[in-house]
Amino acid sequence: MFSLGFTRPQLIALAVxxxxxxxxxMAVYPVFMMKIMCFALFACAxxxxxxxxxxxxxxxxxxxxxGCYLSAYAAKHWGFPAEIxxxxxxxxxxxxxxxxxxxxxxxxxxxxxxxxxxxxxxTYFLCTQMAFTGGEDGIQNVPRPFLLGFLSxxxxxxxxWMVAVVFLVGFLAIFRxxxxxxxxxxxxxxxxxxxxxxxxxxxxxxxLLAFVLSTFIAGAxxxxxxxxFGIASLSDVTWQASGQIVLTNLLGGMGTVFGPVVGAVIxxxxxxxxxxxxxxxxxxxxxxxxxxxxxxxxxxxxxxxARFKVAL
Amino acid sequence: MEISRRSLLNTVATGAAxxxxxxxxxxxxxxxxxxxxxxxxxxGPYRDTGGTTSVVCTKQAVAEFxxxxxxxxxxxxxxxxQNKPDVGAAIxxxxxxxxxxxxxxxxxxxxxxxxxxxxxxxxxxxxxxSGAATSDLTGAQCNANIxxxxxxxxxxxxxxxxxxxxxxxxxxYFITADYAFGHKLESDTTDLIKAAKGSVKGSSSYPFPGTxxxxxxLLQAQSSGAKVxxxxxxxxxxxxxxxxxxxxxxxxxxxxxxxxxxxVNALGLDVAGGLHLTESFYWDLNDKTRAFTKRILxxxxxxxxxxxxxxxxxxxxxxxxxxxxxGVAAPKASGRDIVTAMKAIPTEDDCFGKGSIRExxxxxxxxxxxxxxxxxxxxxxxxxxxxxxxxxxxQAWRPLNAGGCPLVKA
Numbered sequence: 001m002f003s004l005g006f007t008r009p010q011l012i013a014l015a016v017x018x019x020x021x022x023x024x025x026m027a028v029y030p031v032f033m034m035k036i037m038c039f040a041l042f043a044c045a046x047x048x049x050x051x052x053x054x055x056x057x058x059x060x061x062x063x064x065x066x067g068c069y070l071s072a073y074a075a076k077h078w079g080f081p082a083e084i085x086x087x088x089x090x091x092x093x094x095x096x097x098x099x100x101x102x103x104x105x106x107x108x109x110x111x112x113x114x115x116x117x118x119x120x121x122x123t124y125f126l127c128t129q130m131a132f133t134g135g136e137d138g139i140q141n142v143p144r145p146f147l148l149g150f151l152s153x154x155x156x157x158x159x160x161w162m163v164a165v166v167f168l169v170g171f172l173a174i175f176r177x178x179x180x181x182x183x184x185x186x187x188x189x190x191x192x193x194x195x196x197x198x199x200x201x202x203x204x205x206x207x208l209l210a211f212v213l214s215t216f217i218a219g220a221x222x223x224x225x226x227x228x229f230g231i232a233s234l235s236d237v238t239w240q241a242s243g244q245i246v247l248t249n250l251l252g253g254m255g256t257v258f259g260p261v262v263g264a265v266i267x268x269x270x271x272x273x274x275x276x277x278x279x280x281x282x283x284x285x286x287x288x289x290x291x292x293x294x295x296x297x298x299x300x301x302x303x304x305x306a307r308f309k310v311a312l
Numbered sequence: 313m314e315i316s317r318r319s320l321l322n323t324v325a326t327g328a329a330x331x332x333x334x335x336x337x338x339x340x341x342x343x344x345x346x347x348x349x350x351x352x353x354x355x356g357p358y359r360d361t362g363g364t365t366s367v368v369c370t371k372q373a374v375a376e377f378x379x380x381x382x383x384x385x386x387x388x389x390x391x392x393x394q395n396k397p398d399v400g401a402a403i404x405x406x407x408x409x410x411x412x413x414x415x416x417x418x419x420x421x422x423x424x425x426x427x428x429x430x431x432x433x434x435x436x437x438x439x440x441x442s443g444a445a446t447s448d449l450t451g452a453q454c455n456a457n458i459x460x461x462x463x464x465x466x467x468x469x470x471x472x473x474x475x476x477x478x479x480x481x482x483x484x485y486f487i488t489a490d491y492a493f494g495h496k497l498e499s500d501t502t503d504l505i506k507a508a509k510g511s512v513k514g515s516s517s518y519p520f521p522g523t524x525x526x527x528x529x530l531l532q533a534q535s536s537g538a539k540v541x542x543x544x545x546x547x548x549x550x551x552x553x554x555x556x557x558x559x560x561x562x563x564x565x566x567x568x569x570x571x572x573x574x575x576v577n578a579l580g581l582d583v584a585g586g587l588h589l590t591e592s593f594y595w596d597l598n599d600k601t602r603a604f605t606k607r608i609l610x611x612x613x614x615x616x617x618x619x620x621x622x623x624x625x626x627x628x629x630x631x632x633x634x635x636x637x638x639g640v641a642a643p644k645a646s647g648r649d650i651v652t653a654m655k656a657i658p659t660e661d662d663c664f665g666k667g668s669i670r671e672x673x674x675x676x677x678x679x680x681x682x683x684x685x686x687x688x689x690x691x692x693x694x695x696x697x698x699x700x701x702x703x704x705x706x707q708a709w710r711p712l713n714a715g716g717c718p719l720v721k722a
Contacts, residue, residue: 029410031402128490128519136491136520137423138397141430156409229405230434231427233398275403276391 005179009310013258021164030156031228036268037167038225043248043260044174045217050246051255052178053210054190057104058113059120060245063093063215065237066123067222072139072232073132082145082153086166086223093219094212096123101211105204108193117239124237138233142226153227163224170217175257177213186210247285251292253299258312262300344384344640348374348628349413351403351428352420352443354392356521357548360574360615362420362443366624368611370417373628376607384640386632389413393424395521400424401431408435414643415440415631415650418624420546422446422493432457437647440631442623445546445570446496450674451715456648459655461675462623463592465493466710468569469501471590471681471703473542476567477508481540485533485564486515487526487553489545494520497544497569513538520545526553530560539565546570551578558583572618576684576696584696585686592679592708593619593663594697600662616694622663623675630659630669667705672717679708 006014024033042064049055067089074080074088104115127133134140144153153159177183185206188196197203226232235241244267252263267285274281296303305312350370352362367390374386389411393400400419407413408431416432419425420443432439433455440459441449447464448454484505488494494517502512513536516529530553533541541564543553550568557566568575571589595605595616604625608617617625634654635643643650651673659667664677682697690696712720 029406031405031409035402137426140397140401140423140427229398229402230430231398231401233396235396235398 005175007311009308009312010257013312017258017261018168021168025157025160030160032268032272034156034160034163034228035225036264037163038221038228039245039248039268040261040264041167041170041221041224042218043245043252043264044171045214045221046245047249047254047256047260048174048177048214048217049210050249051259052183052190053186053207055105055207055211056113056246057116057211057214058246059100059116059118059123059239059242060215060218061237061239061241062100062120062123063097063218064222064225064241064245065127065232065234066096067093067219068226068232068236069127069133069139070219071223072142072226072230075145075227076139076142080145081149082147082159082162082227085145085227086220089223089226090216090220093222094216097212097215097219098208101208101215105207105211117242120237120242121239124234124239127234127237133232133234136234138231139226140231142230142232144227144230159228163228166220166224170220171261174217177210178257182206182209244285247289249299251288251299253302253305253312256299256301256305256312259299259301266300345412346384346386346632346635346640346643347407347411347413347415348386348388348631349404349407349411349416350388350390350418350624351393351400351407351416351424352390352418353395354390356395358395358420358443358546360578361547361572361618362418362620363615365608365612365615365617365621366418366443369608369617369621369625370628372608372611373625373632377629377632380636381632382636382640384635393419393421395421395424397423397427401427404428404431404439405435408432408437414438414647415628417441417627417631418443418620420444420620421491422448422496423491425449426453426492429453429455429458432647435647438631438643438650440627442627443620445493447500447710447715448492448496450670450672451710451717454672454715454717454719456673456719457651459627459651459669459673459675461627462619463570463590463679464674464709465497465500465570467592467679467708468497468590469504470708471679471701472567472569472588473501473504474508475588475681475700476540476565477505477510481565481567482508482510483538484510484512484540484542484567485536485538486512486542486544487529487533488515488517489520489549490517491520493546494544498542501542501544501569515544520549523549524552526556527560529553530557530562533564534560534562541566543568544570547572547575548578551575554579554587555583572620573616573694573696574618577616577694581685581687581690581696584684587684588681588700589684590679590681591619592677593617593622594680594682594699596695596697597680597699600665604662626659626661626663627675629661630654630657633657670709670712672712672715672720674709674712676705676709678705679703 046060070092071085071089074085100119104112248263248267253259301312350367354363371388391403415438417440419428422444425444442462445465447466449460486498488498576584655669667677681701683700
């Protein structure tokens with residue numbers, strides 16, 4: 001069947017999501033919608049690791065941020081077309097992910113998380129010091145490149161459709177990954193790693209491949225963000241950005257397909273409408289986080305799914 | 313299954329509706345509205361040099377000009393850019409796109425300012441910068457949509473740096489805020505020192521924002537053997553560095569290259585007394601500046617206006633005068649045309665007196681070198697400055713053809 005492994009409820013949810021993406025720009029500020037999609041894709045990439053392999057990478061902003069920088073640099077200084085900029089962001093992030101992942105997966109649990117955090121902080125330091133990132137200023141006034149070399153993206157709606165397509169492709173790719181035989185092995189590793197080893201799987205190879213895939217998508221999401229906003233800066237490589245993506249997943253529902261998307265919508269909407277009140281953003285996020293782990297530990301989508309006994 | 317589908321639809325629909333609601337505000341007004349956005353640091357190291365007093369001064373300009381507005385009203389909105397270029401650029405983009413903002417004013421922090429200037433150019437709106445220092449705004453990165461009103465790194469280096477070198481300070485060590493502003497101020501001052509056959513013994517850059525302990529940099533400065541400690545930083549950072557330098561008993565002369573009266577107030581005269589600094593406005597300069605300050609003080613009693621604040625007032629005033637001339641539709645049609653007209657009309661206001669705006673966007677006013685009074689010399693509240701030297705516009709600012717601004721025809 002054409003269902004690609006989607007169950008009926010998932011197909012419906014997917015249809016709703018596509019419809020919202022198609023209709024939303026008429027009612028909502030398109031740049032805001034694009035920001036949500038970039039962070040949603042980033043959250044989905046993170047979810048691939050935490051939700052389906054059980055790896056808590058606490059430094060995922062390093063890959064997202066590096067994607068931002070590379071894509072911005074390629075657009076500004078090399079004049080590459082948009083799709084190449086985004087791809088380049090993904091590829092560089094994946095290359096970093098391959099190296100960092102190879103080091104980090106040697107350890108489990110909290111040690112894995114701490115290694116990823118340490119390497120991310122190392123990346124942050126490099127970003128403050130290296131000349132090409134522009135340090136505290138970031139890479140500014142990045143011109144919106146042309147898509148495929150000739151389609152202008154300077155109009156917000158033009159780049160909106162590009163972001164929407166990249167987001168959906170990334171989203172479906174992750175969906176395919178977790179429902180493929182490869183994804184089944186990942187879930188087996190999450191449930192019981194020694195057992196997966198005893199069944200003959202080379203667990204480390206699987207983990208590393210999942211890590212690289214996740215960092216590639218995170219980098220591509222970052223690459224899109226810097227093209228949308230025309231700026232790549234340190235905020236995207238900070239550990240706070242890494243923390244925020246963990247919160248996004250917790251809130252939406254780890255290990256659910258749509259959870260990270262819903263989480264990204266909630267977090268970014270809060271940030272957008274609370275921004276005039278300054279520090280209230282972080283206070284509200286903190287309160288929501290507390291409420292989330294106390295009251296609905298499976299996240300919004302996780303709880304909904306459990307309530308109605310469907311996997312979303 | 314049926315329930316789940318519905319509930320899911322409901323959730324998503326509610327989410328979409330909630331996120332859309334605040335944007336559907338009624339825009340219908342009797343008169344056309346011109347919107348001015350004050351974008352600055354309201355919580356970090358520059359909250360006193362800019363912050364709410366900038367908002368007060370902008371609103372004051374609007375209130376004073378209200379009777380002369382021909383068929384429009386002006387609304388002022390404000391936001392905190394947290395000294396992050398990406399936050400500043402995102403707010404500017406949203407203001408120009410969504411909120412109908414016609415002009416953004418203030419924007420201290422050179423990193424944020426350069427980002428906002430780029431957005432203003434993209435969207436063809438107006439940006440009048442009062443708070444940021446980098447001379448790149450009217451130099452290599454100038455564009456036709458911005459006016460740089462109050463001061464810049466070249467003028468500071470020339471005035472404060474020049475006076476220090478003249479007084480015998482020919483070897484320097486810099487402590488520099490590690491972003492666009494700090495580096496530009498350091499390099500503009502270095503050019504001046506080199507031209508006067510002086511030398512720079514070294515420099516330390518520190519992460520901005522977030523550095524509060526300057527002791528290791530001060531020790532490096534002391535051990536470099538230089539005569540002058542050049543502070544290429546601003547606001548809370550300058551205050552902290554000077555305080556800590558005094559606590560360490562640093563024996564070097566301090567050149568606080570960018571200092572506002574608000575910083576002097578925070579330091580106290582027993583610490584700051586004797587320092588030289590440069591501003592293009594001082595509240596006690598003449599009758600007009602005193603009258604202006606008297607109007608501002610009821611709304612900002614604990615923070616006297618400095619040159620950044622005065623620039624917000626004067627810049628907004630000049631912007632509104634230009635709209636009177638060009639018509640209320642002009643700023644919505646093209647920010648570039650408004651800025652071009654602003655350059656053609658001479659400026660006049662209580663803070664900066666008579667002046668003009670040069671073709672590269674540089675505001676041309678007097679700059680003043682002050683010395684901070686010793687506690688015994690100060691007669692009253694905020695009586696802090698002695699005027700040492702006045703520079704006419706032609707001497708105060710970087711020559712038109714030396715900045716490398718593409719707008720200037722060779």
